[in-house]
Amino acid sequence: MPTTHPTTAPVDLGVPLRGDDLRRAAAPLTVLVDPALRARLDRGRAHLRSVLADDERPVYGATTGFGALVGYAGRADEADQCDNTLAHLGAGQGPDLPGALTRAALLVRARSLAQGLSGVSGHVVEGLAAMLATTLVPAVPRYGSVGASGDLIPLAYATQALRGRGHAYLDGERLPAAEALRRAGLAPLVLDGRDALALVNGTSVTTAATALALDRVRAAHRALSDLTCLLADVLGCDTGFLDPRLIAAYAHPGAATVAERMRATIAGAVPSGERPLQEPYSIRCSPQLLGAAEDALCYVDGVVAADLASVSDNPLFFPDDDLVAHGGNFFGQPAAFAADVLAMVTATLGNLAERQLDLLVDPTRNTGLPPMLAAGPGSQHGLQGVQLATTAFVAEIRRAAVPASTQSLPTNLHNQDVVPLGTQAALRAYDLAELLWLLTGSLALGLRQAVHVGGRRPTAAGCAELLDALAEAIPPVDPDRPLDADVRRAAELVTGTRC
The missing domain is CATH 1.10.275.10 (Fumarase/aspartase (N-terminal domain))
Known part of the structure; x- marks a missing residue:
């Protein structure tokens, strides 16, 4: 058995x-x-x-x-x-x-x-x-x-x-x-x-890798919209950058979808009055950035759905017509394009998470929180190691995000004279999705630590609920300790997925 x-x-x-x-x-x-x-x-x-x-x-x-x-x-x-x-x-x-x-x-x-x-x-x-x-x-x-x-x-x-x-x-x-x-x-x-x-x-390996990567990136995308709200609330930002009239004038459907979710998460937030008139782009332009990612992910959704419904084989047999059709239904170009788009989205989302964490650990931009969110700067180092790691993660994503679908290389005595290289694109997207997952966890850990070292408690109920979940799962970094497991725990909590 x-x-x-x-x-x-x-x-x-x-x-x-x-x-x-x-x-x-x-x-x-x-x-x-x-x-x-x-x-x-x-x-x-x-x-x-x-x-x-x-x-x-x-x-x-x-x-x-x-x-x-x-x-x-x-x-x-x-x-x-x-x-x-x-x-x-x-x-x-x-x-x-x-x-x-x-x-x-x-x-x-x-x-x-x-x-x-x-x-x-x-x-x-x-x-x-x-x-x-x-x-x-x-x-x-x-x-x-x-x-x-x-x-x-x-x-x-x-x-x-x-x-x-x-x-x-x-x-x-x-x-x-x-x-x-x-x-x-x-x-x-x-x-x-x-x-x-x-x-x-x-192309079943290509399809599966693209679909699983999409699932991870979508989970990170949702988490980053929530974490951006938590960041804005902890710092005391004005939420005008999410105004529905402003977003409607932008006219992109993804931005409207993301901004609606963010408004629900940050509803009730009270600005501190201590922030500049205009926030850095990593906050102020977040609905536009995350919205563009949403539009791109919708495209990938459609390709994956079609792949999962398709017959990928050659030849195909049609009994009703007594037909044996020799053709190219094994050609993985759609998934190659989709996986390349997924890699570009991953690079952009990863950059957003890294930039937001960098803002959070910098006392010149984080409304006076200690450098590196250290509970005792000098004797402790807080998120310094985590911030270094996020830089490495983003560099790795950028290095690998070059489109694979443009790299066609003839093979098989030129029988395969054009190839999509979809497997390379899909497996690369699968790998990069894990790095994005770790970047998301790093930002979440930083936000949990920020409140411990003097950041204000969130004023929006949705943001407070997210912070409380993080605080319950992860103790503050005080004193210093290895944080690799905490990053993964935070990523799992905010994305609802494991890697």
Whole structure:
């Protein structure tokens, strides 16, 4: 029997996935393959069989070689054709992908195949569902995909692990894949050439990484709108920069959405009268900045939703029309653009958080609070180490935020003469989202400390509630102590997510 039983609501592969489904895939998850879905799979499979029975109808990957070798015949034996598909793709390198990401990618793959247009055997989708009900995670190296003909190399490693080859994790332990399957109570997948190609010929790793990164960035975005309100209230700023008439005149929908949320959080705040007429941009322009991020994130929302509903494979089989359509539905350009946008948003939000913390620790700009928010400057150093770390985080984000989607590099004997590099874009966005999460936690910790060293208690009920939650979870920095765990605790509290 599987080592761990799912405890959350099931996922129905008959409907498009949601971001929440991908998050929950990190733990054992019940995935439904109902009779109607199985019938759809069987119908697509029967169509493939009828096409293969006609010697005049070649099917890429089932009767042919792969990629640039499509003009050559494949192997006649179906099991051999499976090996022919997967063996040459065992060229990945680097550390293994995070388990949560690998499992999310296989859930995305299961949904794509379950739509019945890939001609796969029904037991392939059922096998993926069975795996997701356990703690098993195929060991998949990070480097090797260009996101063009799908995430070929990483998905090949995942597929080989499900066949009992390579390695996999079970309950966090890295094992030979055959042993991990045995302990999990799973039978190795038996595949033919079409099954094997369908498992690897899609952008499921790219989609999953983009979706999970989006989730983290959205959580940080919401938290930063709240923390900006708390900053303004603690410093005693006038809240006129959120006036609904001012924001309406700006005419950007994201700014209106963000400002409405911020007004609700800061409602009731009383200005101290000690601040300048116009605040620095990191406060005064925050609804415009966060609003632009909101508009960009809405674009990414749409791309991710489309990817999660799509069939990413080649060829596709349409039984009603007796059609085998060879094309490019494995091409990850939409996610590449979306992940690049996500990286730009992350860089801008991270810069905002770092600038706000810098303002907060500077006695020339923070209405007289001690430097570095130290309880005893000199004998104590308060947030000095945290502020240094945030500088490093922002520098790392900026260095990595160069768009990947513009870096197309031909490969595969120019069969893949344009490539989106969506996998690079998505994995980069996934990594940067964690740095943004840490920047958000750093600002939250600074605000908790600011009130301890003389900052006023928030006058807005929403801001006071947020401060009290932080104060309950995190003791003041007095005396100095290592703050790495506190930054993570604060980030988890204000974003509602873990990294």
